[in-house]
Amino acid sequence: MSKVAIIMGSKSDLPVMQEAIDILQGFDIQTEVDIVSAHRTPEKLFEFSKNAHHRGISVIIAGAGGAAHLPGMVASMSPLPVIGVPVKSSNSIDGWDSVLSILQMPGGVPVATVALNGAKNAGILAAQIIGSHDKIVLDKIILYKESLKEAVNKSSDELKK
16 A cells, blocks of 8 residues: 655644645545654654555655755655745745745756645645556546546536526
């Protein structure tokens, strides 16, 4: 079974990152959640990044605010796909510092970046990556997308009444 690691720079990021945890649990994808600070626990960051694939992790979601170095540093050391979630933190410049830090990675060190506080989409993207080689997860993604369409159609029908 595939597993997604969800890491964040500090506990204050958890309310945002919880959306990734919740959506992945809805797809019955196992998660591993931890706090890994690029600046305060660099040794832990190195160990996590270099060894996640040995622990059965398939995708890493990394959320960070402010300077937001966590996703890029993980991507520089891990062979796994990394999805970055810019978090609007208390020391942030409206979140733009986090967005640009995660988005503007050099060639050879990709980080798939979602919207500011977009952990739900990060979880969906992680599930889609897993679904590309796991039919059970793929079928759940298809049902989820169908439910989105049905919700819009229902709203449209109600509006017309």
